[in-house]
Amino acid sequence: MNVKLCYRRIVIKLGTNLLTGGSGRLDQLVMGELVAQIARLAAGGAEIAVVTSGAIAAGKEKLGLYKKLRDMPYRQVLASVGQSRLMNVYDGLFNAHGLTVAQALLTRTDLNDRSGYLNARNTLLALMELGVISIINENDVVAVDEIQEAKFGDNDNLSAMVANLIDADLLLMLSDIDGLYTGNPRSDKNARLIPLVERITPDIEALADGTWSDAATGGMVTKIEAARLATASGVRVVIASGREPDIIGRIVGGEAAGTHFLPQGEPDARRRWLLSGLAVKGRVSIDEGAAQAVGRCGSLLPAGITGVDGTFKRGDIIRVLNSEGVLLGYGIANYDAADTERIKGLHSGKIAETLSRSYGAEVIHHNNLVIC
Numbered sequence: 617m618n619v620k621l622c623y624r625r626i627v628i629k630l631g632t633n634l635l636t637g638g639s640g641r642l643d644q645l646v647m648g649e650l651v652a653q654i655a656r657l658a659a660g661g662a663e664i665a666v667v668t669s670g671a672i673a674a675g676k677e678k679l680g681l682y683k684k685l686r687d688m689p690y691r692q693v694l695a696s697v698g699q700s701r702l703m704n705v706y707d708g709l710f711n712a713h714g715l716t717v718a719q720a721l722l723t724r725t726d727l728n729d730r731s732g733y734l735n736a737r738n739t740l741l742a743l744m745e746l747g748v749i750s751i752i753n754e755n756d757v758v759a760v761d762e763i764q765e766a767k768f769g770d771n772d773n774l775s776a777m778v779a780n781l782i783d784a785d786l787l788l789m790l791s792d793i794d795g796l797y798t799g800n801p802r803s804d805k806n807a808r809l810i811p812l813v814e815r816i817t818p819d820i821e822a823l824a825d826g827t828w829s830d831a832a833t834g835g836m837v838t839k840i841e842a843a844r845l846a847t848a849s850g851v852r853v854v855i856a857s858g859r860e861p862d863i864i865g866r867i868v869g870g871e872a873a874g875t876h877f878l879p880q881g882e883p884d885a886r887r888r889w890l891l892s893g894l895a896v897k898g899r900v901s902i903d904e905g906a907a908q909a910v911g912r913c914g915s916l917l918p919a920g921i922t923g924v925d926g927t928f929k930r931g932d933i934i935r936v937l938n939s940e941g942v943l944l945g946y947g948i949a950n951y952d953a954a955d956t957e958r959i960k961g962l963h964s965g966k967i968a969e970t971l972s973r974s975y976g977a978e979v980i981h982h983n984n985l986v987i988c
């Protein structure tokens with residue numbers, strides 16, 4: 617299946633308000649659409665874990681109880697009734713795409729303990745390797761309010777912990793709102809969407825307000841907390857509306873929908889090595905179209921290359937500069953300097969007839985490219 621993946625290991629958080637549309641019951645049409653999108657990405661090679669809310673809402677629906685959800689024991693009762701219903705729905709929906717699901721219920725205490733952390737990590741990674749989709753929720757039944765350190769309290773923070781736990785590339789938090797606004801759009805009609813947050817400052821935190829729904833938790837406040845935790849661990853975070861068509865595929869394919877939060881933490885060893893720039897052997901200059909493509913985490917194709925400098929070999933690290941000589945990033949060259957010079961400006965289809973040996977359509981594959 618031809619699916620563009622700018623991120624390979626992805627945690628997708630599905631919020632209460634997304635799954636219920638504020639109706640107090642699970643919206644299986646929306647869930648089915650989200651599951652279909654996840655199944656397409658899984659078929660394309662993405663490794664996906666789902667952190668899902670909805671147990672409390674499902675319990676409320678199943679028991680037909682509609683009183684306000686203020687007290688904790690009542691929420692726990694609803695969550696324990698609703699969790700099995702929630703899993704049942706996911707099981708049926710994923711099965712229809714030939715996918716198997718696994719349930720993981722976590723508390724903070726489980727992950728605070730070193731061996732609990734490693735067991736959870738090993739299990740989630742082993743499930744991924746088997747192609748099983750982990751469906752994760754907080755273990756609300758034991759995660760009581762009084763024992764603060766036992767509780768995440770909201771699935772936004774849980775999803776950030778999971779992203780950290782499994783070394784995800786992307787945490788995608790899907791809600792009923794298409795990102796972080798300059799104010800709560802429910803009360804501020806002039807609020808505008810913020811497409812990119814480079815760093816979470818107190819000014820950014822001050823924009824976040826709580827939730828309007830009694831089945832949900834935290835609103836934008838806990839999403840920003842979670843974004844801070846995940847970006848500090850080197851994970852990119854996106855908040856977007858799960859009700860937008862094909863939103864998961866579009867974001868994983870590199871589209872700039874929703875609000876993106878840039879990773880702040882230490883990148884992994886390979887990216888750190890690339891970014892160190894120590895072993896740079898040459899450079900390529902690229903045109904505006906190619907600069908836009910690599911900025912959206914695309915590969916660098918010969919057609920966009922306008923200049924080649926240095927005596928690099930295939931496998932060496934080279935700099936990538938824009939037409940004004942500004943450094944865009946670093947990548948591992950798929951062709952040596954002489955061959956890159958021969959194919960620069962050419963359509964990839966011409967590589968085979970220009971060179972005695974072709975190593976593929978890209979001069980730098982997006983997996984080997986770091987934009988700084």
Ligand SMILES: Nc1ncnc2c1ncn2[C@@H]1O[C@H](COP(=O)(O)OP(=O)(O)O)[C@@H](O)[C@H]1O
Binds near residue numbers: 791793797828
């Ligand atoms: N600055 C803000 N930008 C966008 N939404 C905000 C903001 N502040 C508060 N919100 C509220 O956060 C809600 C989403 O959070 P929440 O209700 O917890 O959803 P979920 O159940 O999907 O986690 C939105 O519906 C919106 O009313």
Ligand SMILES: N[C@@H](CCC(=O)OP(=O)(O)O)C(=O)O
Binds near residue numbers: 631632668771
């Ligand atoms: N564990 C609870 C999740 C509550 C929660 O965190 O909701 P939200 O952050 O609004 O998605 C449930 O399954 O209902």
